[in-house]
Structures are given as C-alpha cells and as structure tokens.
Amino acid sequence: xxxxxxxxxxxxxxxxxxxxxxxxxxxxxxxxxxxxxxxxxxxxxxxxxxxxxxxxxxxxxxxxxxxxxxxxxxxxxxxxxxxxxxxxxxxxxxxxxxxxxxxxxxxxxxxxxxxxxxxxxxxxxxxxxxxxxxxxxxxxxxxxxxxxxxxxxxxxxxxxxxxxx
Amino acid sequence: xxxxxxxxxxxxxxxxxxxxxxxxxxxxxxxxxxxxxxxxxxxxxxxxxxxxxxxxxxxxxxxxxxxxxxxxxxxxxxxxxxxxxxxxxxxxxxxxxxxxxxxxxxxxxxxxxxxxxxxxxxxxxx
Numbered sequence: 129x130x131x132x133x134x135x136x137x138x139x140x141x142x143x144x145x146x147x148x149x150x151x152x153x154x155x156x157x158x159x160x161x162x163x164x165x166x167x168x169x170x171x172x173x174x175x176x177x178x179x180x181x182x183x184x185x186x187x188x189x190x191x192x193x194x195x196x197x198x199x200x201x202x203x204x205x206x207x208x209x210x211x212x213x214x215x216x217x218x219x220x221x222x223x224x225x226x227x228x229x230x231x232x233x234x235x236x237x238x239x240x241x242x243x244x245x246x247x248x249x250x251x252x253x254x255x256x257x258x259x260x261x262x263x264x265x266x267x268x269x270x271x272x273x274x275x276x277x278x279x280x281x282x283x284x285x286x287x288x289x290x291x292x293x
Numbered sequence: 294x295x296x297x298x299x300x301x302x303x304x305x306x307x308x309x310x311x312x313x314x315x316x317x318x319x320x321x322x323x324x325x326x327x328x329x330x331x332x333x334x335x336x337x338x339x340x341x342x343x344x345x346x347x348x349x350x351x352x353x354x355x356x357x358x359x360x361x362x363x364x365x366x367x368x369x370x371x372x373x374x375x376x377x378x379x380x381x382x383x384x385x386x387x388x389x390x391x392x393x394x395x396x397x398x399x400x401x402x403x404x405x406x407x408x409x410x411x412x413x414x415x416x417x418x419x
Contacts, residue, residue, distance in 0.1 A: 205386030209394055212350055212379060215358030216395040231381065246380045250351045257359075 164188070171286075178271035182279065183286055189233040190287045197238065204234035204243070211250070220254055225262055228254070232272065236283035241276055248272035297324040298417060301343035303334045303360060304378065305352040309402065313347070313378075316406035323413070331355040335363055338370050345417055350379040350399075361397075374416050376409075378402055
C-alpha cells in the first residue's frame with residue numbers, strides 16, 4: 129500500500145495513474161493549485177497592504193462568478209445564514225470568518241454596496257473576538273469600509289479576468 | 294399608563310431605526326425606543342422594560358450575537374423575546390428559511406413593514 133502511494137506521481141490519481149481532472153475547469157488538479165498559489169502570491173506582491181490580501185483571499189470564491197445573479201444571491205444567502213447561525217449560537221470561529229469573507233466577495237460580485245458594508249463591519253467586529261490570527265485581518269475590513277466602491281470594482285475586474293477564455 | 298407593546302430596537306443605522314419606529318408606531322400597537330449601540334442595550338432595557346427586542350445583526354461595537362449573549366446572561370432581562378434584523382440576507386433567502394435561523398426569528402431589512410409587524414406580533418404571542 130505504501131509503495132503504491134510512493135509510486136504515484138504528483139497530480140496523478142494513485143489508483144488509475146490518470147491525472148485528477150478538475151470538473152469546473154477541465155484542467156489537472158495539481159496544475160490548478162499551482163496556478164492559484166502563483167496568482168495569490170502575485171496579487172499580494174503587486175497590490176500593497178490590505179488590497180493584495182483581500183484579492184488573494186477572494187480568488188478561491190471567484191469560481192462562483194460563472195453563476196447568474198439569482199444563483200449568486202442564493203449562495204450569498206447561504207453563507208449569510210450559516211454566519212448568522214454561528215453568531216446566534218455563540219459558535220463563531222475561523223470558519224465563520226471564512227464565510228464572512230466569502231459573502232463579502234459574493235456581495236461585491238452582485239455590486240451590493242450595502243451588503244459589502246455590512247459584511248466588512250461584521251468581519252471587523254468579529255476579528256477582534258477570535259484568536260490573534262484574525263486580529264491581523266482588521267486592516268483588510270477597515271480598508272473595505274473606507275473603499276467599498278473601489279473594492280467592488282477590483283473584485284469584479286479580477287472575476288472577469290479569471291473567467292476570460 | 295399605556296397598553297401599547299414596548300419594543301426596544303438596537304441598530305447602529307439611525308435612518309433604518311427611524312423608518313422602523315415610524316412604521317411600527319403608525320400601527321397604533323407599538324411604542325418603540327431606539328438605541329444605536331449594542332453596549333447601551335442593557336441599560337436601555339432596564340429603563341424602558343421592553344416586551345420585545347428588535348436587534349440588528351451587524352453593528353460596529355458588538356453584533357446581534359454579542360448583544361443576545363449579554364441579555365441571556367442577565368437574570369432580569371433574559372426572558373425578553375428577540376426578533377433579529379439583517380441586511381445581509383435577502384427577503385427571499387429568509388422566506389426559504391421560514392424566517393428562522395438557529396431557532397430565532399430573523400427578518401430581512403428588505404422586508405415590507407407589514408412582514409416585520411406580523412413577525413413581532415407572532416413572537417409576542419409566543
């Protein structure tokens with residue numbers, strides 16, 4: 129069993145020796161991962177401070193760009209309901225912060241200025257109540273609160289770029 | 294002495310609070326006091342003795358979940374029923390969840406005034 133794992137080449141399915149194919153993109157999974165990491169690294173380097181971090185962390189949510197407005201809204205509501213559930217039951221944790229980020233990206237894709245403001249505020253309020261790692265995200269939420277129109281433009285441009293063929 | 298039901302609304306957005314207060318008071322059934330800071334909620338509740346709390350989920354100083362925890366930890370105030378307001382979920386999204394999250398009534402800020410009044414009356418009836 130161990131030898132079969134060792135013989136598997138990176139990116140190959142260990143049982144069939146065929147590359148794992150990402151259903152959304154039709155590309156090999158390990159290639160997708162490398163693209164994503166390179167893109168995230170590049171965004172952090174290219175955009176100074178909170179902007180780069182916001183864009184890099186938005187990349188993983190942007191596959192949703194392909195959905196139409198109604199689907200996008202439904203997904204945003206799902207993230208929103210899951211977030212409120214954790215806030216109301218006192219179980220907010222790192223996953224909640226991920227949901228808030230994701231809902232904020234969805235709201236930016238919907239060009240919903242009020243919702244972007246609400247989510248940024250929720251992120252800022254909660255990041256101070258979790259462990260130190262999330263406290264470090266405070267400048268990102270503050271930046272969105274101060275630049276929500278520009279944030280929406282950046283996220284929409286990034287989504288357009290990623291979805292271009 | 295008034296026989297109107299007293300609602301304490303805590304929302305950081307004064308324009309939203311103003312609209313909700315006006316709409317609810319126009320029904321003739323409710324008397325509404327508004328507060329903008331979650332942290333001020335406990336003191337306001339001790340003074341106003343509300344029949345129901347109307348709580349915004351997202352506020353700068355502490356969110357609806359934090360305020361709920363404060364009230365639930367206070368022996369005097371923990372029985373007050375709560376209706377939450379959210380600007381982050383659409384009206385359709387709340388309809389799909391039958392107006393409830395984690396067992397609490399939640400109303401979208403996009404909802405019509407009648408919907409909110411109906412939810413408040415239903416919650417007050419228990």
